[in-house]
Each structure stands twice: as structure tokens, then as C-alpha cells.
Amino acid sequence: MFVSEDLSVNEKNHLVIGENDTVELAKEFGTPLYVIDEDLIRKNMRIYKDAIDKYYDGNGLILYASKALCTKYTVNIAKEEGLGCDVVSGGEIYTALKSDFPMDKVYFHGNNKTVEELELAISAGVGHIIVDNIYELISLNDIAKEHGIIQKILFRIKPGIEAHTHTFIQTGQIDSKFGVALENGEAFEIIKAAMELSNVKVEGLHCHIGSQIFEVEPFCDAARVMMRFMGELKDKFGLTLDKLNLGGGFGIKYTEEDDPLPYDEYIKTVSETVKSAAKEYGIDIPMILMEPGRSIVAPAGITLYTVGGIKDIKNVRKYVSVDGGLGDNPRYIMYQAEHGAVVANNAAAKPEEFVTVAGKCCESGDLLVENVKLPKVNVGDTLAVLSTGAYNYSMSSNYNRIPRPAMVAVSGGIAKTVVKRETYDDLLRNDV
Numbered sequence: 081m082f083v084s085e086d087l088s089v090n091e092k093n094h095l096v097i098g099e100n101d102t103v104e105l106a107k108e109f110g111t112p113l114y115v116i117d118e119d120l121i122r123k124n125m126r127i128y129k130d131a132i133d134k135y136y137d138g139n140g141l142i143l144y145a146s147k148a149l150c151t152k153y154t155v156n157i158a159k160e161e162g163l164g165c166d167v168v169s170g171g172e173i174y175t176a177l178k179s180d181f182p183m184d185k186v187y188f189h190g191n192n193k194t195v196e197e198l199e200l201a202i203s204a205g206v207g208h209i210i211v212d213n214i215y216e217l218i219s220l221n222d223i224a225k226e227h228g229i230i231q232k233i234l235f236r237i238k239p240g241i242e243a244h245t246h247t248f249i250q251t252g253q254i255d256s257k258f259g260v261a262l263e264n265g266e267a268f269e270i271i272k273a274a275m276e277l278s279n280v281k282v283e284g285l286h287c288h289i290g291s292q293i294f295e296v297e298p299f300c301d302a303a304r305v306m307m308r309f310m311g312e313l314k315d316k317f318g319l320t321l322d323k324l325n326l327g328g329g330f331g332i333k334y335t336e337e338d339d340p341l342p343y344d345e346y347i348k349t350v351s352e353t354v355k356s357a358a359k360e361y362g363i364d365i366p367m368i369l370m371e372p373g374r375s376i377v378a379p380a381g382i383t384l385y386t387v388g389g390i391k392d393i394k395n396v397r398k399y400v401s402v403d404g405g406l407g408d409n410p411r412y413i414m415y416q417a418e419h420g421a422v423v424a425n426n427a428a429a430k431p432e433e434f435v436t437v438a439g440k441c442c443e444s445g446d447l448l449v450e451n452v453k454l455p456k457v458n459v460g461d462t463l464a465v466l467s468t469g470a471y472n473y474s475m476s477s478n479y480n481r482i483p484r485p486a487m488v489a490v491s492g493g494i495a496k497t498v499v500k501r502e503t504y505d506d507l508l509r510n511d512v
């Protein structure tokens with residue numbers, strides 16, 4: 081079984097994260113509990129930032145893809161580490177605003193931004209809007225005109241690259257709801273239309289080919305396709321674009337079989353590809369932007385649960401039920417995603433039996449980890465599910481009227497609540 085190298089075990093045989101004993105955390109804050117290692121988040125952000133500074137001569141910007149874990153706490157860390165921020169909804173813009181994020185470093189994505197969201201983006205001073213389609217372009221130009229500004233924009237392009245990942249999280253191919261395609265001339269058309277509008281300024285292109293990708297080649301292929309298109313835009317329209325946003329999607333190690341490259345390798349290889357493509361297509365080297373989300377926060381998070389019941393169904397499987405489930409982590413039910421697990425109060429014990437960790441929701445598919453080899457599990461144990469920092473809290477729900485867990489951040493032996501546990505009254509707040 082894979083246990084993250086950033087976790088350890090103390091003399092009490094308890095799992096430790098950020099110098100905090102997880103069994104003590106569970107006692108103090110209750111379960112289910114999201115625990116985030118702040119030092120690891122900062123470390124991951126710095127790896128990306130240093131790599132782009134080093135390999136791209138200071139002409140790049142890393143945007144934290146806040147959809148992975150959008151809280152004032154995480155957005156604030158991105159601010160302190162000098163990153164930009166990728167947002168995808170009014171709620172994420174509002175979180176950045178309330179975190180005093182420098183709004184000129186915010187990039188707003190989405191395939192169906194509402195008029196209200198575009199208005200919020202403009203009044204909040206969002207630096208760049210990544211336009212998805214012609215309707216959005218026209219509406220944005222009108223809103224920018226009403227506000228008396230010229231909005232800087234990028235276009236979301238489908239580069240026609242298929243990455244090897246779950247089909248739900250592939251986005252670069254023509255059959256995708258995101259962006260405009262190159263193959264059918266759509267991309268040319270929309271850029272031509274934008275050049276005739278008075279209140280938008282086309283500064284660059286964006287693509288995002290998918291998520292949890294292990295190879296660097298698809299990113300390089302996408303970069304080359306985008307650079308070639310930039311060359312064509314220059315030849316056809318005399319248009320020079322100085323920003324190329326290549327999205328996020330770098331994979332992480334959820335299981336022993338997952339074998340991601342070091343993050344700085346991705347940045348190095350992609351940087352070199354863009355520079356050589358600039359030469360090949362006769363264009364200036366653009367500023368590049370990258371938008372990692374998962375790879376920054378997923379490895380930094382674990383979720384602690386308490387084991388409530390165990391069902392050993394002879395010749396079928398053994399279920400270990402915990403006090404959370406698809407409400408706090410829908411990744412199994414959505415993608416059959418895999419996560420590691422550790423019995424936190426018996427962390428160094430030898431795994432001896434395969435169990436399936438089940439949630440408490442009224443859905444048979446509400447599993448957290450299927451067939452994981454653990455030491456003997458007992459009722460009352462604290463169970464840690466690993467690598468839950470991304471797309472857990474941000475995709476959580478109140479299904480079955482279960483309140484969302486609290487989130488604590490740990491660093492140097494100190495734990496602080498960064499998101500409060502929801503109460504039953506929170507669940508009723510909007511009922512009239």
C-alpha cells in the first residue's frame with residue numbers, strides 16, 4: 081500500500097502529519113476532519129514558482145487553480161507565495177476578493193459564465209477573462225463598455241490533444257464543452273470577431289487538456305499546437321499575442337502504480353518546448369502561465385474518520401464503515417478514484433486483510449476506498465484516507481443532510497481551524 085512520504089509514524093504508533101499526531105487531532109477537533117499540511121502546500125507552490133523562474137527566465141506565472149481547494153485560507157497562501165489565481169465562478173472570484181488577492185493576477189475561466197458573474201469579474205477588477213464562446217464574447221464586450229473599461233481576454237482553445245486520463249476529466253479534444261476548436265475554423269472566427277470589438281483586448285490563448293496526467297508529451301504537443309496557431313494568427317491578422325496559458329493537470333501519486341514526474345520536470349520540458357516552437361513558427365516568446373491545482377494541494381491533505389461498524393461478508397468482502405462518505409469525498413462515486421488509507425492509531429502495523437472502506441450515505445456506491453490492505457481494523461479506530469487535499473472539500477455536498485467536516489491546517493506541531501464544521505442550523509440556514 082502506498083503511504084505518502086510526507087506522513088510519518090510516532091513512538092505511539094500514530095500517524096503524524098505536519099508534526100501533529102492525527103489521533104490527537106481527531107480527539108480535539110472531532111471526525112470526519114480534513115487536515116491540511118500548510119508547509120507542504122507552500123513547498124509545492126515554491127517548486128512550481130522556482131521552476132518557472134529558472135526555466136522560463138522569469139517570464140512565467142503560476143496560477144493556483146483554486147477549484148482544487150477554494151477557501152480563504154488556501155487562496156491567501158497562494159497570495160503570500162506570489163502566485164496568481166485561476167477562478168471559475170462568482171463564488172471563487174468572491175473568495176479571492178475576500179482574501180485581498182491582487183485581482184490583476186486573477187484569471188476567470190468557465191464555459192458558461194453568467195452575466196452576473198461577468199459583472200462581478202469586471203467590477204472586482206479581474207485581470208484576465210478566458211473567453212469560451214461567441215455569446216460570452218459579445219456579452220462581455222457590452223458589459224465592459226457599460227463599465228467604461230477595456231477588458232483583457234484570452235481565448236479557450238481545444239488543441240485537439242487527447243490525454244490519458246479518466247474521460248470525465250479529459251478536456252482538450254474536439255468533443256468537449258470547453259472552448260473553441262482549431263480544426264473547424266471556430267477559433268479563427270472568434271478571434272477575428274474580437275478584433276473588431278472596442279472593449280476587449282485579445283492578449284493570449286489558453287488550453288487545458290485534462291487532469292491527473294502523468295506524461296509530459298501531451299502538454300508539449302498542446303504547447304506546439306498553440307504556438308503554431310499563434311504563428312498563423314500573426315500571418316493572417318498581424319496579431320501578436322503575448323500570453324500562453326497551458327492549464328493544469330499534472331498527476332499525483334494516489335497509489336503505488338501512479339508514477340508522476342517531479343513537478344519541475346514538467347515546467348522545464350514545457351518551457352523548452354515553447355521556446356523552440358517560438359523559433360520554429362517565427363513568433364516572439366510569449367509569457368507562459370500554468371494552472372496546477374491538484375498537484376499543489378492533494379498530497380497535502382488527509383481526511384480522518386472514525387470507524388463505526390464492520391461487516392465481514394464471508395467470501396464476498398469486508399466492509400469497514402466510517403462517519404463520512406461521498407458528501408466529503410465524492411471521488412470514488414464519480415470516477416472510481418483510488419486513495420490510500422491508514423489505520424491512524426496503529427499506523428506502523430503490518431497490513432493483513434483487504435477491506436473496503438464505506439461511507440454512511442444511502443447509496444451502495446458510497447465507498448471511499450475499495451479493497452485496501454490494512455492491519456486488523458476495530459470499531460473506534462481512527463482511519464486516515466490519504467491525498468484528499470484536492471477535489472474533496474471543493475466538491476463536497478450535504479447529501480443526506482450531513483454537515484460538512486471542519487478543516488484544520490497543521491504546521492510545525494500547531495493545528496488551527498481554517499474551515500469550521502457545519503452545524504445542523506447551517507443546513508437549515510436557507511430553508512424558509
Ligand code: LLP
Pocket residue numbers: 145147148166189249288290291292327328329330371372373374375411415470471475
Ligand atoms: N485549469 C483549468 C482550466 C481546469 O479546468 C483545471 C481543472 C485546472 C486548471 C486544474 O487542474 P489540476 O492541476 O487540478 O489537475 N474533479 C476532478 C478533477 C477535475 C479537474 C477540473 N479542471 C477530480 O477529482 O479528479
